Amino acid sequence: MKLNRRDLLKAAAASGALGVAWPLAAGLSPAQAREAAEALGADYDPAPFTLGVASGDPQPSSVVLWTRLAPEPLAAEQKLPEVVEVDWVVAEDAGLRTVVARGTAPASATLGHSVHVPVSGLSAGRHYWYAFTALGKTSRVGRTKTAPTGSVASVRFATANCQAFHDGYYAAHRGIARENVDFVVHLGDYIYEHGQVGGVPESHVRDHEGGATFTLADYRKRHALYKGDPSLREAHAAHPWFLTWDDHEVANDFSGTGGGAPFMQRKAAAFQAWFEHMPHRDSFGDAALPDPEIHRVRRWGDLLELTVLDLRSYRSAQNLSDGTILGVDQKSWLKQGIDKAPDAWHVWANSIMLSQLRGSPGGSYMFTDQWDGFLAERKEVLGHVHSSGLEDLVVVTGDWHSAFVDDLRTDFDDTSSPVVGTEFTAHSVTSGAYSADWNRTNGPRMGRANPHLQYFEGNRYGYDVYEVTPERFSAHMRVIEDRRDPASPVSTLTTFHVDRGKAGSYEDAATKNSPAQYRRD
Amino acid sequence: MNLVVNGDAESGPGGTAEPVGSVTGWRIAQGAPALIDYSFGGGYPGPKDPGPAQRGSRFFSGGNSPRTALVQDIALPESGSTGRAAVDAGGVRYAVTAWLGGYATQEDGVRLSVEFRDAKGTPVALSVLGPVTAGERKGRTALLEREAASTVPPGARSARVLLVFTRSGSGTSNDGYADAISLTLSTASTRNAAGGRS
Numbered sequence: 224m225k226l227n228r229r230d231l232l233k234a235a236a237a238s239g240a241l242g243v244a245w246p247l248a249a250g251l252s253p254a255q256a257r258e259a260a261e262a263l264g265a266d267y268d269p270a271p272f273t274l275g276v277a278s279g280d281p282q283p284s285s286v287v288l289w290t291r292l293a294p295e296p297l298a299a300e301q302k303l304p305e306v307v308e309v310d311w312v313v314a315e316d317a318g319l320r321t322v323v324a325r326g327t328a329p330a331s332a333t334l335g336h337s338v339h340v341p342v343s344g345l346s347a348g349r350h351y352w353y354a355f356t357a358l359g360k361t362s363r364v365g366r367t368k369t370a371p372t373g374s375v376a377s378v379r380f381a382t383a384n385c386q387a388f389h390d391g392y393y394a395a396h397r398g399i400a401r402e403n404v405d406f407v408v409h410l411g412d413y414i415y416e417h418g419q420v421g422g423v424p425e426s427h428v429r430d431h432e433g434g435a436t437f438t439l440a441d442y443r444k445r446h447a448l449y450k451g452d453p454s455l456r457e458a459h460a461a462h463p464w465f466l467t468w469d470d471h472e473v474a475n476d477f478s479g480t481g482g483g484a485p486f487m488q489r490k491a492a493a494f495q496a497w498f499e500h501m502p503h504r505d506s507f508g509d510a511a512l513p514d515p516e517i518h519r520v521r522r523w524g525d526l527l528e529l530t531v532l533d534l535r536s537y538r539s540a541q542n543l544s545d546g547t548i549l550g551v552d553q554k555s556w557l558k559q560g561i562d563k564a565p566d567a568w569h570v571w572a573n574s575i576m577l578s579q580l581r582g583s584p585g586g587s588y589m590f591t592d593q594w595d596g597f598l599a600e601r602k603e604v605l606g607h608v609h610s611s612g613l614e615d616l617v618v619v620t621g622d623w624h625s626a627f628v629d630d631l632r633t634d635f636d637d638t639s640s641p642v643v644g645t646e647f648t649a650h651s652v653t654s655g656a657y658s659a660d661w662n663r664t665n666g667p668r669m670g671r672a673n674p675h676l677q678y679f680e681g682n683r684y685g686y687d688v689y690e691v692t693p694e695r696f697s698a699h700m701r702v703i704e705d706r707r708d709p710a711s712p713v714s715t716l717t718t719f720h721v722d723r724g725k726a727g728s729y730e731d732a733a734t735k736n737s738p739a740q741y742r743r744d
Numbered sequence: 745m746n747l748v749v750n751g752d753a754e755s756g757p758g759g760t761a762e763p764v765g766s767v768t769g770w771r772i773a774q775g776a777p778a779l780i781d782y783s784f785g786g787g788y789p790g791p792k793d794p795g796p797a798q799r800g801s802r803f804f805s806g807g808n809s810p811r812t813a814l815v816q817d818i819a820l821p822e823s824g825s826t827g828r829a830a831v832d833a834g835g836v837r838y839a840v841t842a843w844l845g846g847y848a849t850q851e852d853g854v855r856l857s858v859e860f861r862d863a864k865g866t867p868v869a870l871s872v873l874g875p876v877t878a879g880e881r882k883g884r885t886a887l888l889e890r891e892a893a894s895t896v897p898p899g900a901r902s903a904r905v906l907l908v909f910t911r912s913g914s915g916t917s918n919d920g921y922a923d924a925i926s927l928t929l930s931t932a933s934t935r936n937a938a939g940g941r942s
Contacts, residue, residue: 305895306834329897331860331869341866480811483851483912484875491855491872498867505867509773509815511859511904512870 253298260297260432265451270294271303271336271358274447275456278367279502281406281463282521283347286367288313289502290355292336296447297432299440305332309357311340317352317364330357335443335499347372348524365460368405375524378691379403381701383458384410384469384574384621385651388449389420389427391706395652395686397454398701398713400461402688405523407462408531410621411469411574412654413501414445416493428707437489442496450500454709464502467517467531469574469622472497476592479536480550518553520560527691528564530557531572541596548597549604557604561611568615568691568723569644575622577601578646579635581672582665593622605633608643615723616644617696619689624651625662625681626700628719629673630727638674642726647698647719649687653706656681666740677728679741683716696721697731747818748905751842751925753779753802760784761917763807767814770907775812775918777909778805787847787885789921794886796843796924803887806854806909806918814907818927820900826929828901836896837932838903844874845887847919851878851912854920856890858927860900868897875910875920887921895932903927 251259257267267273271292279287288311293301307330315321324344330336338355345351348371355362381404386393399407418434420427432448433441450456470476473493474486482490495513498505503515510516517533537550549557571577576593588595595601608616608631618631627648634640650656657665662681670676685702698719703711717734721727730742749769750756756768758779767777779802782791789795789803806812821827826836842856853875860869871892880888905927909920 306897308898327898329868329899331894331897333869333871333892333894334867339866341864481912482910484846484853484877484910485851485879487853487855487875487910488877491857495870495872509771509813511815511857511906512867513857513872514906514908 253295256297256432257295260448260451265429265448266453267296267451268363268456269360271360272355272362274450274500275459276353276355276362276365277459277502278353278365278463279466280504280519280521281368281370283370283372284345285341285343286345286351286369286463287502287504288340288342288353288355288365288367290338290362291499292330292357293447296451297444299444301332301336303332303336306330307336307357309338309355311338311353311355313342313345313351313353315351317366319352319354319364323351335496337499339503339505341504345369363460367463370522371524373524375526376692378405378523378527379688380406380408381686381688382408382410382572382619382621382649383652383686384649385412385624385654386449386455387415387654388452389423389430390655391428391653391684392709392711393452393454393652394703394706394709394711394713395684395701396452396458397710398703399686400454400457404462404688407458407464408529408572408619409464409466410572410619410649411467412471412622413468413497414449415471416445416474437492439492439495442493443499446496446500459502465521465529465531465572466501466503467533467572467574468497468535470535470592473535477535478538478540480538481540518556522565522567525565526567526693527570528567529570529572530560532557532574534574538597541591544599546597547600548594549600554600554604558607561607561613564613568617568696569613571616571618573618573620576620576627576646576648577618578627578629578631578675579673580669583668584672586672602634605631605643609633609641613643614726615696615721617721618644618646619687620646620648621651623648624654624656625679626650626683627676628678628698628728630675630677632675635673635675644726645721645728647687650680650683650685650700650702652686653684656684662740670741670743676741677743678719678730678739680716680739682738682740685713685716694723696723746926746928747903748816748925748927752800753804753923754800758802761786761788761805761807763809770814770816773813773815775809775909776807777812777814778807779803780805789845789885789887794884794888795845796887796889799923803921803923804854804907806852806911806920808916809918810911812909812918816905818903818905820896820902821929825931830931831896831900832898834895834898835932837893837930838896838927839891839893839930840871840873840927841889841891842873842925843887843889843923844876845881845885845921846876846878847885849878849883850919852910852919853877854907854909854922856922856925857906859904859906860896861902861904862899863901868900869894887923896929
């Protein structure tokens, strides 16, 4: 059975049912499904390392290396032994000649034949290269970097969020792979759990492989499908990543503490599959899989303290007077971290918008799935930032599929209340934003309704690059021209700066005339 | 040999639906568990409800907390037929079994997971059982058997057993029920690991 992209798209359009052509449609074997996926724009590394390699959670002497053996990436089960031993090697050069560490890790079928190798004994602040060997094959070579120690003159990092597979190709990740950054932070919505959307090729460049995800096999296939975009694998192989998640890794707007047994089954499957596909370092305290512990603090020398938040696992329902988005323990941990924070830039990796956002002046909050649904806790946390004297706070956020720049105030309805930090909410990698008409109308309206809102742009897709020095924190909004083009060129739409010791941001004069649907002059 | 201490809820304080402050063999990571007698009544599982044939006198429940979690860390044997040398040769299998359930048509439940870890604490294998849904129980108060098995990965040195009871909706009682939890090791008849060394 030989399928090509043109015939598949024609068949889908003619039948009106994408399932006729798309991978995992009834009657296709995993191999045929893979062939169909490839014909429709996905591709994979050579087996068994089809899903590529990755590194994560860089520390001064350690990083975590990841891969997963998946000879048939879209199969529910791999035809492999229960355990396959995977050799790994870390070297000082891309040719893997100057080896500094090597070992063997077991890839268990119970964890989807993934491996997570915490490599220790590395030197601080330098690049390393790594590769895996199993079943007589060797993976591509990945590059990683350890965190520095001591005095650091600069750090650059990128954030990515919201990468709906059907909404576009990952030109943004292609851009991230080519950026000179020390690390990448993924802010969530790495996959989407819903079923096929249809409309290929008129409205969507590609589609999900099947229906909504519920089981471990479903989520494994979905993650494997997303990693079928070569730019995502390239970005993972180029830099170490820090990771948090939002709702679509499991289900829309979910709360990690609510729901009955059927949802608990689904959540456990989703969490396990997420772990299996991410360079995530786990096992702290009382935690254990399938409930990975995500929140953590990491330092980049004396320059930057990164606090990764988990806003899904421990949250209550929205709009409760005593509701919580952090959970009791994480909130206490965050506040203690604020109390003992070093003199540095403080960056919070925050999956979902912290700033208040009313849809119209005096109107209701637009989305209470974000921190607007947890008012008392937001006030408590930002009040604690102020009362503790924490300075130089920058919150980097995803979820919204549009770019915002906000002042963080202890009371967003009181313009005389202190500004305690800046929030940069980044464009999405691909996930669809509001229409240009909506943005044109509502940008100024949101500006009038939210005195702390400095900037809004919703017509573009991309990622942010943050450039940090002891004196200044700069946010470069990278945008792609066309998410329907896998190699769409990247440009910088605009740049905002925050000066050290001074709350509030300002736009770079050179890009202040760039297109936007709202900017406060 | 069952490596889980007090997997049958028979040891230590308990007997009623009142939460206990400690559970023999387990660490209370969250919430307030209860160890309830099958003879307690009040709608809780009784001697004749579906459950383990050899059920002893008590079972675990989630007590009165919306989320209750019990943790038990198990060191794998250092020597013997299922000791480290056998594990590292890929010659040991594990089997995890538990009876898990809930109340009538409610969707309270309990999930059992076993995470195998290497000497550094890195997860190397995972089995998750349950939670059992009301549909799986056919809408009646019951505990159903769930099991999983696989090869103990080379390098595994410990297992963390995590029992999480969850309450759905409002109400006080967390009606996830568990009993007869076991983790056993056995020698594999054939080697189950594929070598990657060249």
